[in-house]
Amino acid sequence: MxxxxxxxxxxxxxxxxxxxxxxxxxxxxxxxxxxxxxxxxxxxxxxxPDKLALLHSDVKYPVAYSxxxxxxxxxxxxxxxxxxxxxxxxxxxxxxxxxxxxxxxxxxxxxxxxxxxxxxxxxxxxxxxxxxxxxxxxxxxxxxxxxxxxxxxxxxxxxxxxxxxxxxxxxxxxxxxxxxxxxxxxxxxxxxxxxxxxxxxxxxxxxxxxxxxxxxxxxxxxxRGSYLAAVANAYESRIHLESTYLWILPMFHAAGWTFPWATVFGFATQITMRTVDYPLIWKHFLNSGVTHYCGAPTVQIGIVNDPAAKRLPQSISAIIAGAAPTASLIASLEEIGIQPIHVYGLTQYGPFTRNYTQPSWDGLSLQERSKFMAYQGHPFATAQDARVVYPPKSDDDVLVDVPRDGKTVGEIVTRGNIIMKEYFRDPEATKKAFRGGSFNTGDLAVIHPGGAVAVVDRSKDIIISGGENASSLAIEQELASHPCVLEVSVVARSHHKWGERPYAFVILKPKSKAKWKNRHSAFEQSLKSHAKERLPGFACPEWVQVVDELPKTSTGKILKVDLRKRVAALAKL
Incomplete structure (x- = not known):
């Protein structure tokens, strides 16, 4: 070009x-x-030297650089x-x-x-x-x-x-x-x-x-860490000479997950956009030979639900991280020819695990397979390990792994070449993050018999209902499978009998808004019935609120702290 x-x-x-x-x-x-x-x-x-490296075409002054x-x-x-x-x-x-x-x-x-x-x-x-x-x-x-x-x-x-x-x-x-x-x-x-x-x-x-x-x-x-992480991302994403990478992920987000270097390592062409513009994204998907892009789940939701969305003429790999994608979202991407590559990481180390497909999934339906694909998976190339341990009580505690039973909840810790060096000018926070000799993520997870890690929640997002621990992420996974749900977030609300119960905030899909207009109470019953077929009673939402948008951080993560403030204010009414 x-x-x-x-x-x-x-x-x-x-x-x-x-x-x-x-x-x-x-x-x-x-x-x-x-x-x-x-x-x-x-x-x-x-x-x-003469291969197209950068294309910036959708502006008043377009440029292209070899x-x-x-x-x-x-x-x-x-x-x-x-x-x-x-x-x-x-x-x-x-x-x-x-x-x-x-x-x-x-x-x-x-x-x-x-x-x-x-x-x-x-x-x-x-x-x-x-x-x-x-x-x-x-x-x-x-x-x-x-x-x-x-x-x-x-x-x-x-x-x-x-x-x-x-x-x-x-x-x-x-x-x-x-x-x-x-x-x-x-x-x-x-x-x-x-x-x-x-x-x-x-x-x-x-x-x-x-x-x-x-x-x-x-x-x-x-x-050293950035070099090795970039090589790993290029390898795991299969970025090479014939690849075209579309910049949707903000580069300020964990240095673009090291993809500014991974794409160059693979000799790929990069296409840039000034903003996340869904019609423009689809224009490039359909006309610019895009093969790869990165994006958080909230962006992926916007892509699959854009009016221009349709089955793609070529396969595109979507690297997903930033938050746990729902099985429903993964299935929606596959249905239009976008192949999800689900990775997991934080700003402190970027992606370091990947969900690897297994031969045993071949006979499963798309919906069944998507549930396994929502796991965070195993450490990928150049990453050292991903353990799930009982949270240490002191800096000197020896980390003890939870059983590989897919049930016992612990905290994800990791170590290796691609983890951050330190928190800048904050030795106390650095020491706390590396207690036990590994980086402590704060993400709660289980580890399955095959070694795959599956996040269940952030520690502060667990809902304790009647003495049972309910994962807000697990609840969201099931609620998102309702055909009318575009996006959902679940937090705890205090309850006089059970201590806490789930409160669900839901954004309806554009095509479903007319169906439930002025009938939100009917939608609430529909969603609760959907949940009862898939979740234990203590995990079913007690309350459902339809909203136009969810509060999010500047990197697209849902601000559950704001949602918890909303439900706390309800208790005072």
Whole structure:
């Protein structure tokens, strides 16, 4: 694909026979090379220089970059940052949508900032100015790269240099001028003028958690971990030379689950969009040869229920994480030719387990198979382990695994190469997270006889009804199978007899809204009858409320803390 009448800026064009090797640090033995995902773009530009790397077409100023041109732009960014005074270990704040020439800034930053031996701090564009101000201050960012639509998020006096991108890719754009200044500053020293980071445990990214229960924490990942996680994601997702990856997942969300590097490792073409636009997503699904994308369940729900949704002419792999998908959602994706790849992870380590299909599922119906596919599964390539243990009572406790019976609930813990290094400037939180010698996720789960992990809930979301533990996730799985339910979330509400009972908030499918208009009480009875056929009595919802939307974090997770506040207020009426 090409863009008519578009030509990259002169500074973006690499010189003939440009060298694509960084200067090696002194003292490294010949049989050791520190792992660094920056290697992937150099390799791609060497092997497939003319292949389309990035396409940003659905804007006023569309652009398309080959691997060779994009690699040069990344080099220019590194030199521009160094010229601006950025030193190894400094944080570079990025506030931008997935695309724009800050394609070239979440995507450029995930490579160019590393080339300057600095650390990209990708900031959520959906935050409030006060939250952005906190992250800028806490991270100690030394420069800010910002898209023109998000300048309003900045403090009135940022106190550090700010580079604004107008998303044109043309001369005169401040971001393009910044890159051009980097090319001039390089004096054509090229990649050989930039030194390879000698410490593979140096920070690769600084990403902040959603902060649903307090101030967001800064998660520091390592170059080694990011390299290995990216290779694993490319392998597990089968991303390769013929793949086309559509950017739907926000790159600020756990550094795009390392897919900014995984796609380059696989030599894939990447298509970017400024926002999650379902008609535009379907346009690319049907016309752009898309083979892969990532998205949280809430986004997947929007995709399968868009009016344009239909059986696809080609198979598309959807990497699902961010929250547990329901079996109903997995079945809905398969019905239109989207193959779910269900992975599990947190901001602290990105995906590290995958649900692997089993031969024993071949004779099952789609609905039956989807229930097994909703499990979080086994550790994937480069991940170490996923244990389910009895929660430790102290920092010195030895972790004890629960039985592999698919019933006993414990907490998921993990360790290995791809886990975060630390919480930035928060040693106490870091120590708590790694108690027992593993990373403690806070996710409650069971482990089945074959070793597959299945999340049952977050510890704070369990509903205790009549002395029985009811998993809100398990309840949601069954309620979501009702033919009229688009999305559902379940929380506990106090009960005079049973202590707690489930309260379900439901969004109806667009096609079902007319059927139940002014008849929500009838829908409530229909849903309760549906639940009684599938759930034990203590897990059936006592109350059902139809809503137009559910409160969500900036990364698409349902804010159950807000729903619990709603039901707590009901008890006071």
């Amino acid at each position: 090409s863009i008519p009448n578009f030509r990259p800026t002169p500074a973006s064009l690499p010189p003939p026979n440009a060298g694509l090797v960084l200067r090696q640090p002194k003292g490294l033995p010949a049989n050791f090379q520190p792992l660094n995902p920056l290697q992937f773009i150099l390799r791609a530009a060497e092997i497939y 691997f060779a041109v994009w690699c040069q732009r990344i080099q220019n960014l590194a030199y521009a940052l160094i010229k601006a005074g950025i030193k190894p270990g400094d944080r570079v704040a990025v506030i931008a949508p997935n695309s724009g020439k800050l394609i070239t800034v979440p995507l450029d930053a995930n490579h160019g900032v590393l080339a300057a031996q600095a650390v990209p701090c990708l900031i959520n564009t959906r935050l409030k100015p006060s939250e952005v101000a906190y992250i800028l201050e806490h991270s100690g960012s030394s420069i800010i790269l910002v898209d023109h639509e998000y300048v309003h998020l900045l403090p009135q006096d940022p106190k550090v240099p700010v580079v604004v991108c107008h998303d044109t890719g043309r001369a005169g754009d401040p971001y393009e001028e910044f890159l051009t200044s980097g090319r001039a500053y390089s004096q054509e020293r090229g990649w050989a003028g930039l030194e390879y980071t000698s410490d593979e445990y140096a920070p690769a990214t600084l990403c902040y958690t959603s902060g649903t229960t307090g101030r967001p924490k800064g998660v520091v990942t390592t170059l």
